[in-house]
Amino acid sequence: MNRREFVLSSVRTAASVSLLGLGLSLYSRQASSLPAWALRPPGALPEADFQGACIRCGLCVRDCPFDMLHLARLGQNIPTGTPYFIAREAGCEMCEDIPCVAACPSNALDHSLTDINDADMGLAIISDQEACIAFQGLRCEVCFNICPIRGDAIRLEYRHSKRPGQQALFIPVVYAEHCTGCGKCEEACILEEAAIKVLPRHLIQGKLAQHDRLNSNGSL
Amino acid sequence: MADSRRLSTDSRKPWLKRHRWLLLRRFNQLGVLFMFLLGPLFGAWLVTGNLSSSMTLDILPLTDPLLLTQSMLSGSWPATTGLIGAGLVLLFYALLGGRVFCSWVCPVNLVTDLAAWLRRRLGIRSSARLSRNLRWWLLGLVLLLPVLTGTMVWEYVNPVSMLHRGLIFGIGWAWLILAAVFLYDLLIVSRGWCGHLCPVGACYAAIGVAAPVHIAAPRRDQCDDCLDCFKVCPEPQVIKPALKGSALRSGGRHDPVIDSIDCTKCGRCIEVCDRDVFGLRLGWRGQDQQINSKLSEPTASLKQQGLQH
Numbered sequence: 001m002n003r004r005e006f007v008l009s010s011v012r013t014a015a016s017v018s019l020l021g022l023g024l025s026l027y028s029r030q031a032s033s034l035p036a037w038a039l040r041p042p043g044a045l046p047e048a049d050f051q052g053a054c055i056r057c058g059l060c061v062r063d064c065p066f067d068m069l070h071l072a073r074l075g076q077n078i079p080t081g082t083p084y085f086i087a088r089e090a091g092c093e094m095c096e097d098i099p100c101v102a103a104c105p106s107n108a109l110d111h112s113l114t115d116i117n118d119a120d121m122g123l124a125i126i127s128d129q130e131a132c133i134a135f136q137g138l139r140c141e142v143c144f145n146i147c148p149i150r151g152d153a154i155r156l157e158y159r160h161s162k163r164p165g166q167q168a169l170f171i172p173v174v175y176a177e178h179c180t181g182c183g184k185c186e187e188a189c190i191l192e193e194a195a196i197k198v199l200p201r202h203l204i205q206g207k208l209a210q211h212d213r214l215n216s217n218g219s220l
Numbered sequence: 221m222a223d224s225r226r227l228s229t230d231s232r233k234p235w236l237k238r239h240r241w242l243l244l245r246r247f248n249q250l251g252v253l254f255m256f257l258l259g260p261l262f263g264a265w266l267v268t269g270n271l272s273s274s275m276t277l278d279i280l281p282l283t284d285p286l287l288l289t290q291s292m293l294s295g296s297w298p299a300t301t302g303l304i305g306a307g308l309v310l311l312f313y314a315l316l317g318g319r320v321f322c323s324w325v326c327p328v329n330l331v332t333d334l335a336a337w338l339r340r341r342l343g344i345r346s347s348a349r350l351s352r353n354l355r356w357w358l359l360g361l362v363l364l365l366p367v368l369t370g371t372m373v374w375e376y377v378n379p380v381s382m383l384h385r386g387l388i389f390g391i392g393w394a395w396l397i398l399a400a401v402f403l404y405d406l407l408i409v410s411r412g413w414c415g416h417l418c419p420v421g422a423c424y425a426a427i428g429v430a431a432p433v434h435i436a437a438p439r440r441d442q443c444d445d446c447l448d449c450f451k452v453c454p455e456p457q458v459i460k461p462a463l464k465g466s467a468l469r470s471g472g473r474h475d476p477v478i479d480s481i482d483c484t485k486c487g488r489c490i491e492v493c494d495r496d497v498f499g500l501r502l503g504w505r506g507q508d509q510q511i512n513s514k515l516s517e518p519t520a521s522l523k524q525q526g527l528q529h
Contacts, residue, residue, distance in 0.1 A: 009351075017357045021365060028365075028373040045296070051371045052294025055287040055302075056381060057273035058389050062259070071385065073392025080376055080394070081272075081385055105273045105283050105302030106291045 035077050036199045038084040039183060041069055042092060042119035043101040043109040047200075054108035056081030060100035066093045069100065087183025087198040092121060094148045094182050117149060122181030122198040123205055124154070124174045132195035137166040143185035143196050144172050153178040154185060172196065176205055227448045227492055241487030248324045256388050271325070271384045273305060281305035286362070286423040287381070290374065294366035310427055316485075318428025322414060322421045323454070323486035327383045331398055332414045333454075335405035340451065347410040350417075352457065352482070359419035359426075379413070380420045411454050414484075425481040435485055436477040436501035437462045443497050449489035455482040459489060463497070477501055 001009075032051045034040075041060050044050050060083050061069040068090035072078035083100075085092065094116045101109040113119060124143075129135045134156075147154040156170040172185075174196075183198045236243075256274070259265040267276045273283040283305030288298055298306075313321055323329055338344075365373040375381060379401050382394040405412045414421055437443075440463050449463070450456040458480035465474045490498040 013351065013354065013357055017354075017361050020358075021361045024361075024373050024377065025365060025369050028369065028371050028376050031376045032371055048370060049294075049296060052366055053291050053296035053298075054372070055272045055284070055291050056372075056375055056385060057269040057283075058385065059269040059273060059275060061389070062265070062268035071389040073386070073390050073394065074382065074397070075393035080392070081381065103268075103275070105281060105299050105305055106288065107296055107299045107302070108291070111299050 043113035059103040063103035087186040091183030317431040318424035319484040323484035355422035
């Protein structure tokens with residue numbers, strides 16, 4: 001092979017490989033989108049970083065004592081090989097020693113998370129007040145009672161009923177500061193379709209513009 | 221050499237002797253898989269995780285160095301167990317020869333070996349020409365994409381991890397990728413995946429660049445050119461210099477040692493040879509690029525080392 005042939009064949013190969021790389025990258029952009037109903041284990045890096053860090057070994061899945069984590073399979077709408085859980089099926093039990101994080105070899109589940117109450121898997125929201133029976137004056141309180149951070153992440157708040165003959169409403173209110181997104185409330189909701197749901201925090205939480213804030217914690 | 225499909229039929233060796241390396245290899249491959257499956261199938265969790273990263277008996281972490289490197293190139297720093305695990309795997313294959321992973325551990329080898337066997341039995345001779353160096357380009361791509369995109373792009377298609385993870389955690393549609401690899405190997409390019417494209421294999425080849433374990437052809441003067449070794453070899457280009465002694469650029473004679481990092485040390489050449497031309501050789505690569513060694517018995521330590529993994 002002379003020099004000309006060598007350069008030509010190298011350029012050809014480089015061009016083909018670049019095209020392949022482009023195709024793979026485009027595919028990966030689509031393949032890496034995570035649906036809102038699939039939640040990451042505690043300590044997971046922000047989704048974009050998580051996709052780079054996670055080596056898809058499944059050690060977190062295996063070390064979960066409650067078997068509520070799964071590895072996505074090819075064909076599911078979840079990035080293949082990455083761990084997730086579905087709150088409605090089984091929420092995170094919030095183990096104190098956080099075995100899933102301890103098992104992670106890549107730090108995709110951040111080992112700096114040492115207090116499970118600091119986890120941020122998502123945020124609960126009463127997604128349907130018309131369906132939630134607490135808003136109809138019934139004393140359900142299941143989500144309030146099952147919440148691992150009971151009384152802080154979900155509080156029952158008293159309101160007067162406007163309906164004749166009803167004394168009061170005790171409605172569940174989620175406090176974003178305390179909610180870890182474990183999903184137990186959604187799992188436990190007694191309705192056929194849960195009226196409280198856990199979704200990624202950025203889809204739910206509002207935020208004041210910087211110039212409207214009076215103090216550092218973001219409140220007025 | 222009447223029938224190119226079959227190996228020499230006048231073999232004087234008994235069947236078992238002609239297949240002992242193959243049997244050992246299958247035993248090792250399936251054994252590794254079985255260890256991983258003990259948990260999911262029988263609840264005996266000796267090993268958890270998969271080949272990407274695993275934990276054995278709660279104490280021995282093993283991590284695929286290529287995957288951890290991609291993870292780091294995407295901009296994250298791994299946990300200590302990940303680093304230790306990758307270090308152990310690096311050490312193991314640096315000593316034993318990187319592509320020992322390919323022929324003794326990797327589950328895709330079962331698929332591509334089946335394709336190669338079927339190719340031989342069906343007499344499929346045609347094969348598209350493809351450079352065996354393509355895998356190095358792909359390895360470069362695999363390492364570049366996490367830097368550019370911040371995502372482990374290769375893991376969306378990697379047949380190696382897809383198959384192993386799939387067998388343990390559920391395969392979904394990933395079997396289609398393996399079917400594609402099988403058909404591609406069978407119909408399009410002979411030894412097309414493992415021998416030409418797989419960047420995982422290329423990475424392991426690089427890891428084993430200085431490994432002191434070699435296949436050699438110490439009795440090459442006995443060779444009767446039956447070509448059986450070339451037919452069974454997944455990387456036939458590595459045999460010729462050692463067997464024919466003619467590949468040194470300087471014009472000198474080549475050592476009877478297969479020193480290419482592409483050699484997967486599967487041992488098939490050793491056992492198919494009627495004249496016992498091949499054997500196992502141990503020795504570090506000297507400064508003159510020759511292998512300093514003495515011959516060891518063909519049945520030596522690969523067996524035990526392979527099983528330990």
